[in-house]
Amino acid sequence: MLKKFALTLSCLLLLPFFAQLLFAKEEKVKVRFGIYIKKLVPDYKEGKFNTEFYWWMIFDNDSTKTGISNDVITNMEYVNAVEFPIEGFKEEIQETREIEKNKFYYTGFHQGAFYFNPDFRMYPLDIQTLKISIENSLLPGNQFEISADTSSYINSKQSRHLWGFSNDLITNKNESYFFSKSDIEIGKGVYNSNFGDPEFDPISVYSRIDTTIKLNRSFVPYISKLLIPLMIILLLVYFVFYLPAEKIDIAAGLTVTSLLSAIAFQLAVSGELPDIGYIIYIDKIFYTCYFLIAITMAQALVTFYLDDSGVESQKLKAKKIDLAFRFLFPFLFFAATIIFAI
Helix, strand or coil: CCHHHHHHHHHHHHHHHHHHHHHCCCCCCCEEEEEEEEEEEEEEEEEEEEEEEEEEEEEEEHHHHHCHHHHHHCCCCEEEECCCCCCCHCCCEEEEEECCCCCCEEEEEEEEEEECCCCCCCCCCCCEEEEEEEECCCHHHEEEEEEEEEHHHHHHHCCCCHHEEHHHHHCCCCEEEEEEEEEEEEEEECCCHHHCCCCCCEEEEEEEEEEEEEECCCCCCHHHHHHHHHHHHHHHHHHHHCCCCCCCCHHHHHHHHHHHHHHHHHHHHHHHCCCCCCCCCHHHHHHHHHHHHHHHHHHHCCCCCCHHCCHHHHHHHHHHHHHHHHHHHHHHHHHHHCHHHH
């Protein structure tokens, strides 16, 4: 009887301990991550950008409690990197320091290329979104949590929309593009596979940090490269409205020559871009030019027949049509450039 009582008492005393083990939450390793982008050069045709940046990690970890080593915590990977070697992140580490007991600081340097999906729908007014995505390759989201080291960015007194940018990027002298904004966001990497390993969950979720860079194309250089040649071509067409109606042969020569020049120019512009399956802004401007050239030719024919009729009222009508088109032609072109840009 005494033995049973002692056994029951022992079980009651140990019950809180077992309950704590049973319902205890799995402790996450929390990492603060920062990035300082030194250089960045886009390659629009290949859909890649080359970059150089420094990175750092700060985290608390008592491996005797978490059962996770610092080696595992720092086993990071660049999700969208081009030809990045396995465990290459560890090879980038330049300094390791224990700031205080069980609090660690790691820093490194990366040089390499990343994939991105260029969007040319508004070319040459396009804004490209470039991303550097990083996550731990070994620890899922229930064991590892990554966040931006906002305190370091705040201490640098850098504007919020320029966090992670070096002065070289901010004062970029490249005439083709400039960097307008950076966003450091926390997301999730979801993998709907156990990769053939029965010990893995069928769906895995990993904590991810994304550094998003907004790259704007400088429009001014493209005025000389695109708009000025187009306006010269259209100017030749515009002269048709000042020709006598009987000069139909000159009008036909100007419109046909301008049409062929515009087509050749569009092909040259398209050759600078990768193969894309959608209509871009500059294409719409070219289509507007084709339309204007076509209606100019039609107008020249109409005024020619009206003038050739010999009827004074018809000749007067031909002159009025010429006068109307002198204003309508430039209005349609500039209206199209604005409407398509909205």
